[in-house]
Amino acid sequence: MxxxxxxxxxxxxxxxxxxxxxxxxxxxxxxxxxxxxxxxxxxxxxxxxxxxxxxxxxxxxxxxxxxxxxxxxxxxxxxxxxxxxxxxxxxxxxxxxxxxxxxxxxxxxxxxxxxxxxxxxxxxxxxxxxxxxxxxxxxxxxxxxxxxxxxxxxQIPASLVNMNSITFLDLSGNSFTGALPDGFFSGCLSLRYVSLAGNMLEGTIPSTLSSCSLLNTLSLSGNRFTGAPSFASSLWSMQRLRVLDLANNRLSGQVQAGVSALHNLKQLILKGNQFSGPIPADLGLCLHLNVLDFSDNLFTGGLPDSLRRLSSLTTVRLSGNMLAGDFPEWIGNLSSLEILDLSRNRFTRSLPQSIGSLRSLKFLSISENGISGTIPRSIVSCSRLSAIRLSRNSLTGGIPEDLFGLPLEEIDLSHNGLVGSIPRGSSKIYQSLQVLDLSGNQLSGVIPSEMGLFSSLRYLNLSWNKLLSKLPPEFGYFQNLTVLDVRNNGLYGPIPGDICDSGSVEILQLDGNSFTGPIPGEIGNCSSLYLLTLSHNNLTGPIPESVSMLSSLKILKLEFNGLGGEIPQSLGKLEDLLAVNISYNRLIGRLPAGGIFPSLDESALRGNLGICSPLLSGPCQMDVPKPLVLDPNAYEGDDHEGGGGGSRRRGSLHHHMFLSVSSIIAISAAMVIACGVILITVLNASARRRLAFVDAALESMCSSSSRLSGPPVSGRLILFDSKMATPQEEIADPQALLSKAAQIGEGVFGTVYRVPLGLQERFVAVKKLVTSTLTQYQEDFDREVRVLGKARHPNLISLKGYYWTPKLQLLVTDYAANGSLQSKLHERPPAAPPLPWPVRFKVILGTAKGLGHLHHSFRPPIIHYNLKPSNILLDEDYTPRISDFGLARLLTKLDRHVMSSRFQSAPGYVAPELACQSLRVNEKCDVYGFGVLILELVTGRRPVEYGEDNVVILSDHVRALLERGSMLECVDPGMTEYPEDEVLPTLKLALVCTSQIPSSRPSMAEVVQILEVIRTPRMDAF
The missing domain is CATH 3.80.10.10 (Ribonuclease Inhibitor)
Structure with a gap:
């Protein structure tokens, strides 16, 4: 007790x-x-x-x-x-x-x-x-x-553990930030295992790490470490190291020779950094190495011959570099190899026959190189192979018949020059194959009926070939298929009614063939469908009512067919539908009243017999006669004059009467509007006089009360993040920091400088705002800026703080190392290569996500108002980050000069409705500017170009090319290679975003969804 x-x-x-x-x-x-x-x-x-x-x-x-x-x-x-x-x-x-x-x-x-x-x-x-x-x-x-x-x-405290006794330290998968103290690893003679992976640590890797001489495993992956580690003098000295993982950081520089000192090394993972130069030649002396991953860096040169000695290698990943030269003949020496990924490099010549010696190989990817010749038949000797990716090369010849006899799970031979027929396959592949992409070749013949026996198939892409057959009835046997793409072949006959019996199909693309007959009513069984494209066929009959059962449908393309009758009104209930094109059919009648249909563009409706829409100038036809009360003389001509001249005269008289009534209504409306404008002007003048009196009284009250409330001290740098704190004397004279040499940009709202901040010389961007009456009180400025500081997103430049005096206002933001999109797109040196399509699409999608965050994550939404390439900044990995957002929050306090300068400095970006400055700035203005931005990225041209005799408006130019069916003529000629199935819908999305009618533009959330769909019908989504 x-x-x-x-x-x-x-x-x-x-x-x-x-x-x-x-x-x-x-x-x-x-x-x-x-x-x-x-x-x-x-x-x-x-x-x-x-x-x-x-x-x-x-x-x-x-x-x-x-x-x-x-x-x-x-x-x-x-x-x-x-x-x-x-x-x-x-x-x-x-x-x-x-x-x-x-x-x-x-x-x-x-x-x-x-x-x-x-x-x-x-x-x-x-x-x-x-x-x-x-x-x-x-x-x-x-x-x-x-x-x-x-x-x-x-931050991880330096005194977290006793380094003299600790042997195992794992802090991975958290959210630790800041830099590691340089003495963090002092006295670590007992340490065997360290993992700090998956945090947000930054700065350089501590030099004391080299004192951990008994360390076996070091994992610092998934952080933000920077600099060029001195491998030869530090990491290379830890001779007992078996696992070194520095993946997905921001490390740079060359990997120096000396790696051979790590003679016990088994795994070397440096992927996702910015290492450059050649692969160290002495790497082949690490004879125990079994995992080598240098992917997604900037390595150049060829593969060192010394690598042929590494018979223990099981994984080699070197994708996403700039490696070049002939594909090595000695690759067959790596007898233990299970994973080989050399994709997205510049290797040339043909694949050697020795590749068949890799009997343990399970995964092979050599996509996006310059490999030519035929697929070596010896590859069928790799009996354990489960995935083969050879897409986007220059391969010719046929597909080896025996390749379809292996138990493969994935085959991607797309975008080559392969000819011949599709192999029929064997029982081994029927149960295993999940992804098959043969698109973009010159394959001919029929689609094998045995393909319907692929019970595990999820993705099937045979588009852009020369196949000439019907869709096999066995296609109805698919149980797991989610993507079926057979566009642009010579397929004919009816669309099978059981094509969606599994209910799992999400993407169905049958465009550009010769399919006939009606759209099967069983299409409603595709309950998971969100992309349906049947355009450019010979389909007839009505649009089935069952299409309205596709509740997940986002894109519907039926243009250039022979579809007739009225559009089912029930399609207006499809709330997720984002894009529809029914042009060039034989449709008549009213458009559905709900959903996206009231905001469809004229280009999505033209070329029909009689669709009723104010955007179309043709006749409006209905399946039922018009009521007599609308036109009491409508049927007299038919009864008495047989539709001859008398009928035409009465129609003409009725037409003139209608125009006369319309004119009277228009004139009356104009008079009402004019009276309203005069009345509002008078009221505004009176209101301004009253507000001036109120403002003066408030100013007097605020000036006296501010002495009691203790506002933020003016003339002091205010940082929202305490970790960025800097001594006060460093900002005592801010003008000294904003030298001409530090200037990196200038715009309507101010000048931008690159400034070191803090003791670690961390660079930030400082915008000196234009001299204007932004605000009279720092409290108001502080409140507005702090709201913008809460807008944190991977595609936004973070606002870190501000400096305020009545005569000088500064905004402190992140600094982007790669500058602005303007410099990369329109101001690049002649020797610099143009941006490739993957980078351009990455910028488009990232910018859309950033804008979507501003529009949909804040109430009221944050409007950018000034979107253009100079305000899209690029990180080290070309991730787009939007800057200058939210200045519309201060717009009512900006000078009229700034307002007018905005329109003069950004011709082509400003939404047409903003020409009338009395209209409220809203999200649709940003959508317009984003559409122009897309057009610039795809075409490489400026939004307005001035010639000697004319002015070219980019959006009008692209729209004209679309109407002529030659839209690809506007693509930037600097992009020698690009996927048309991504570029074309992206251009069309840009034209929708730049619609003259604000309500016809999608929201940024819808834009992101459409861009994801554009990117989705590709194998890498799986």
């Missing part, structure tokens, strides 16, 4: 913010002398220390599953508790493993009592916030610490 009382009092003291050590020692000494029976030995007291420590530790936790329910303060020892292990020789707690218990709360100071603790593992829980209490010191005996896969944040 005495022991229980003592334990409870000790726990109360431990929970009460822990008194000073001296007080605690004296208190416990007296307490023990008073209460402790002489029979209680020292070991019992020690065991009680562990019980008390764990109970106090538990009190700081949230345990939703009651996993620690067995931990009781009444127990004399914790050694029987769940998740606790003790040292048998001392009965002290040596291991505490609470992995994956969904715990949250705080890692409290109860752990300090566990003075014999060697292993602490709290991975896969929900701990958040800073890693530890500032005053908590983990036991010096700790050898293994695992806090991985939580939500911990903040």
């Amino acid at each position: 005495v022991e229980k009382k003592k334990k409870k009092m000790m726990m109360m003291m431990m929970m009460a913010n822990w008194p000073s050590p001296l007080f605690l020692f004296l208190y416990l000494s007296c307490f023990q002398i008073w209460l402790q029976p002489p029979t209680v030995d020292a070991v019992s007291v020690q065991i009680n220390d562990d019980v008390l420590g764990l109970i106090v530790f538990k009190s700081d936790l949230v345990d939703p599953s009651s996993s620690l329910e067995s931990w009781s303060e009444d127990d004399d020892s914790p050694c029987s508790w769940r998740f606790v292990r003790c040292d048998p020789s001392t009965s002290r707690v040596s291991e505490l493993s609470l992995d994956g218990l969904s715990l949250s709360g705080r890692i409290g100071r109860g752990l300090e009592k566990l003075q014999s603790l060697k292993v602490l593992s709290l991975s896969r829980n929900n701990f958040t916030g800073t890693v530890l209490s500032p005053t908590l010191a983990l036991p010096g005996t700790l050898q293994r610490l695992n806090l991985s896969n939580n939500g911990l944040s903040g």
Whole structure:
């Protein structure tokens, strides 16, 4: 009983913010002398220390599953508790493993009592916030610490663990930020394993890391480390290293020779950085190497011949570099190779026959190179192959028949020059194949009926070939197919009604063939369909009512067919529908009243017999006669004059009468509007006089009250992120920082400078706002700018802070290393290569996501108002980041000069409705500017170009080419290669965004969805 009382009092003291050590020692000494029976030995007291420590530790936790329910303060020892292990020789707690218990709360100071603790593992829980209490010191005996896969944040404290005793440290999968102290790894002679992967750490890798001479595994991947590590003098000196993973950081420079010193190295992973230069020639001396991943860097040159010695290699990933030269003949020497990825490089010549010696090969990708010749028949000897990707090369000849006899899961031979027929396949491939892409070749013959037996097939793309057959009836057997693309072949006959019997098809593209007959009514069974394109066929009959059952449908293309009758009104109920084209058919009648149909552009409707739309000038035909009350003479001509001249005269008379009535209505409306404008002008003048009086009174009140409220001090740099704090004297004279040499841009709203900030010379961008009456009070400016500072998104330039005085206002933002899109698109040096299509599409999609975040994540939405290439900045990896957003929040306070300058400095970008400055700036203005931006990226031209005799408006020029059917003529000639199936719909989306009618433009959320759909019908989506 005495022991229980003592334990409870000790726990109360431990929970009460822990008194000073001296007080605690004296208190416990007296307490023990008073209460402790002489029979209680020292070991019992020690065991009680562990019980008390764990109970106090538990009190700081949230345990939703009651996993620690067995931990009781009444127990004399914790050694029987769940998740606790003790040292048998001392009965002290040596291991505490609470992995994956969904715990949250705080890692409290109860752990300090566990003075014999060697292993602490709290991975896969929900701990958040800073890693530890500032005053908590983990036991010096700790050898293994695992806090991985939580939500911990903040900086990693330098005193987190005792580096002299720790052997295993795993802090991966959290949200730690900031730089590691250079002395973080000092004294790490016992360290064997370090993983800091998957955080947001930045700065350089500490130089003290080289002192960890016994380190076996080092993983720093998925952070933001920068600089060019001196491999030869630091990392290369850790000769016991077996795993080195620096993937997905921002490291740069050349990988120097000396890697051969790591003779125990098994995995070397440097992917996703900016390393350049050749691959080290001595890499082939790391004879134990089995994983080599240098993908997505800037490596040049060829593959070193020394790599042929690495017979233990199982994985080689070198994709996404600039490696060149002949494909190596010695590749067959790598007999253990299972994964070979050399895609997106510049290798040439043909694939060697020796590739058939890779009997262990499972994954082969050599896409997007310059490989020519035929597919070597020896490749069928790779009997374990499950995926083969040879797309976008210059391969010729036929597809080896035996290739379809392997148990492959993925085949991508698209965009080559292959000829001949599609192999029929064997029983092995029927069960295994999931992805088949043969598009963009010159394959001929029929589609094998056996293809319907591919029970696991999810993606089938045979488009852009010369296939001449019907769709096999066996296609109805597909159970898992999600994408079927057979565009631009010579397919004929009816569309099978059971093509969607599985219900899993999401994309169905049959354009550019010779299909006949009606659209099957069973199309309504495609319950998952969101992209349906049947254009450029010979389809007839009505649009089935069952199309309205496709609730997920986003894009519907039926143009250039022979479809007739009225459009089902039920299609207006498809709320997710974003794009429709029904032009050049024989449709008549009213458009559906709901959904996207009221806002369709004229180009989506033209060329029909009689669709009723104010955008079309042709006749409006209905299946039922018009009521007589609309035209009492409509049928007299038919009865008495047989539709001859009398009927035409009466029609003409009726037409003139109609125009006369319309004119009267228009004149009346104009008079009403004119009166309204005069009235509003008078009221505005009166209101301005009253507001001037109110403003003067408010200014007097605010000037007196501001002395009491304590506003932000003017003339001081205000940073929203405390980690960026800089000494006050560095900003004492801001004009000194804004030198002409530091200027990197200038626009309507101000001049931009590249400025070092803080002790680490971190560069930021500083915008000096134009001299204008932006605001009279810093409190107002502070409030508006802080709202913009909360707009955080990967595609937005973060606003870090500001500087304010009545005569000088500065905005501090992130600095983008690759400058603006303007410089890369319109101002690049002649020797610089033009942006390739993947980068351009990345900029388009990223910009759309950034704008969508501004429009849809804030209420009221943040309007950019000034979208153009000079305000799209590019990171090191060409990720677009929108700058200058949100200045519309200050628009009402800007000078009229700035307003007018806005229109003069950005011709072609401004939405037409803004020519009338009385209209409110809204999201549709940004959508217009985004559409112009797309046109610039695809064409490489400016939005307005001035010739000697004419002016070319880019949007009008592209729209004219669309109407002539020669839209690809406007594509930037600098892009020698580009996928037409992405470029064409992207151009059409740009024209929709630049519609003259604001309500016809989509929202940015819809634009993002459409762009994702444009990118979706590709194999890499799987």
